[in-house]
Amino acid sequence: MICEVCREKNADIVFKTVTGNQVATKAMCMSCAHNMQQDMMKMFMSLGFKQEQVVQEEIKAEPELSMPRFLCTNCGRPFNELDEHTMAGCAVCYEAMRAEMGKMLKTEDAHQDAADTVDEEAVEVTDAEIEQDIRFKLMEAVIREDFEEAARLRDLLAPYDHQEEKA
Structure with missing residues (x-):
């Protein structure tokens, strides 16, 4: 032409x-x-x-539109919309994004392990913070379907649950 x-x-x-x-x-x-x-x-x-x-x-x-890297096969929700307050968009989201979520959780665990090496005398941790941390790790273990770890963490939470019942 x-x-x-x-x-x-x-x-x-x-x-x-x-x-x-x-x-x-x-x-x-x-x-x-x-x-x-x-x-x-x-x-x-x-x-x-x-x-x-x-x-x-x-x-x-004309805002810049970018295609999300991962989408749920059921609801179409982008992976990057899932945040720390959202377990998953629908029942299928976890299956659609299993590999990427596993990588993300492993990197968070690595960061947590590095944070755990801080001198214990320098940081005072309350029982409520410990309980919250264990509950968060329990939730992550359930998401990863690591049920042995989830059971171990559940057992660690037992003393905290008994304290709430007494109060």
Whole structure:
């Protein structure tokens, strides 16, 4: 296809203009399209728009969309929407994202192990914080389907549950 403006180069870009019910198309080469863009910019500036306003409005009008890396096969929820307060989007989310969640939990465990090596005298930990930490690890173990670890953590929580019953 040849450029409809200069009639010399190959057309790389096709502009479509919709006016009412009519659609006008024009095929252009890159240099003619660039010249057209410059002419439109001059027209906007003559109307009182600043170049920054035009560019900022274009940026606001077209937010950058990125395709999520993992989606649930059932509900279509992106993996990156699952946060620390969300177990899963639906019953199938965990299965759809099993491998990635396992990697994420392993890295969190590695960070936790590194944090556990802090000098015990430097940090005073209350019983409530310990109980909360054990409950969180129990939840992670259940998500990973590591039921032996979950049972061990459940047994560690037993003294805390008895304290609540006495109070």
